Amino acid sequence: MNKAAGRSATTRKKIIESSHVQFRRLGIEGSSLAGIMSAVGLTNGGFYGHFNSKAHLVAESIAAASQELVSHLTEASVNAEPLVAYEAIINSYLCVDHRDEESGCPYAGWGSDLARSNESVRAQAVEGFECVVAFLAMYQKGQASSERRRQAVLAMCTMMGALTMSRIAKGSALSDEVLSLATRNLLESK
Template sequence: MRKTKLETAATRVKIVEAARAEFRRHGINGSGLTGLMAAAGLTQGGFYKHFESKAQLVAETTEAAVDDQVEQLRHMAEHAGAQRAFKASVDGYLCAEHRDGEAGCPYAALGSELARGDEQVRAVAVDGFERMIELLSGQLSATAASSTRDQALLAMCAMMGALTVSRMAKGEPLSEEVLAVVNRQLVDRLTG
C-alpha cells in the first residue's frame, strides 16, 4: 500500500528528528544509516525513498536545528524586551539545560564535522550561522555603539566554544564555571 504525501512528509520529519538526536549523541561520522533509521523506527531500506544521500540528511538536520535554535533565542529575546534581548539569548544559550538537552546548537555539537561536510552541508551550515549572527546583531543594536556584526561574531564564537567546553567537562566544576564566566564577560563587555 502506497503512503500518502502527508504520510511520506511525516516520515521524513521523523527521520530528521531521529537523526538530530543521533548526530548529537554519536556525531555525524559515528551515526550510520542503519542506526539512524532504527532510531526513527524504520529500516535502512527505506532511507533512499526520502533522501538522496546521508549528506542531504545532514544538511536538512542542520537546517532544522538552526531553525529551532534561532526560534528559541528569538522567543527568549522577545519576552525580555529590546534592552535585555541579547542577555536573554546569552543566558538561554549558555545554560545547563541547553548543554544537556537532546536538541540545541548544531555548531557546538557538530562544528568540526560540519566543516568537513560536502558543499551542500557546509552551505547550509554557513547560511544558518549567518542567521544566528543576524539575530544577535539585531539584539545588540539596541544597546551597542560599535559594530554589532563584529560583536555578534565574537559572541557566537565565544558561546559555541563555551558550550563545547562545558559539555566536555560535564560533571566537573569547570563545566558550570565556563558557562558563567563567558556569559558574564559577553554581557558585561558587549552591553555594558
Template sequence: MRKSKLETAATRQKIIEVSRVEFRRHGIDGSGLTALMAAAGLTQGGFYKHFESKAHLVAEATKASVDDQLAKLAQVGASGEEADAFNASVATYLSVRHRDESSGCPFAALGSELARAEDPVKTVAVEGFEQTLALLTEQLAAARPEGDAGPSNRDQAMLSLCALMGALTVARMAEGRALSEEVLAAVRRQLQVKAPTATSD
C-alpha cells in the same frame, strides 16, 4: 497500501528529528544509516524514499537545528524589553539546560565535522551561522548604549557567537565536573551587556 503525502511527510520529519539527536550523541561519522533508521523505527531500505544521500539528511538535520535555535533565541529575546534581548539569548544559550539538550546548537555539537562535510552541508551550516549572527547583531544594536565607541555590532556579535559556541563545547566536554558550570557562568558574565549607568544632573 500506499502512504498518503501527510504520512510520508511525517515519516521524513521523524527521520530528521531522530538524526538530530543521534548526530549530537554519536557525531555525523559515527551515525550510520542503519542505526539512524533503526532509531526512527524504520528499515534502511526506506531511507532513499526520503533523502538522496546521507549528506542530504545531514543538511536537512542541520537546517532544522539552526531553525530551532533561531526560534528559541528570538522567542526569549521577544519576551522582555528589546534592550534585554541579547542578554537573554546569552543566558539561554549558556544554560545547563542547553548544555544537556539532546540536540541543541549544531555548531557546538558538530562544528569540526561540518567543516569537513560536503559542500551542500557546509552551505547550510554557513547560512545558519550568518542567520544567527544577524539575530545577535540586531539584539546587540538594541542593547548597547548610544555612542558606544567599541567594535561594530557585527564584530561584537561575531566574537560573542564564537565564544558561545566554544564555551558550550567545553561545558559539554567537562560535564560532571565543576569546570562545566564554571565555564558557562564565566562566559555568560563576560558577554552580557551592562545597562548604561544613569547620570545625575
C-alpha cells in the same frame, strides 16, 4: 495536502529530528543510517524515499537545526522585556539545560564533523550560521551594521566555544564555571 503526502512529510521530519540526536551523541561520521532510521521505527530502505544520501540528510538536518536554534533564541527574547532581551538570549544559550539537551546547538555539537563534510553541507552550515549571526546582530550596540555584525559573530563564537567546553567538562566544576564566565563576559561587554 493529501494524507500520504502528510505522512511522508511527518516521517521526513522525524528522520531529521532523529539525526539531530544521533549526530549529537555519535558525531556525523559515527552515526549510521540504520541507527537513525531505527530510532523512528523504519528500515534503511525507507531512508532513500526521503533523502538521496547521508550528505543530503546532513545538509537538511543542519538547516533545520539552525532554524530551531534561531527559534529557541527568538522565544527567549520575545518573552523578555526589550531592555533585557539580549541577556535572556545569552542565558537561554549558555545554560545547563541547553548544554544537556539531546539536540541543542548544532554548531557546538557537530562543528568538527561539519568542517570535514562536503562542500554542500558546509555551505548549508554557513548559511545557517549567518542566520544566527543576523539574529544576534539585532541585539548589538553600535550604529554601523558592520559593527553589530562583528559583535554578533564574536558573541556566537564565544557561546559555541563555551558550550562545547562545558559539554566536554560536564560533571565537573569547570563545566558550570565556563558557562558562568562566558555569560558574564558577554553581558559585561554589551
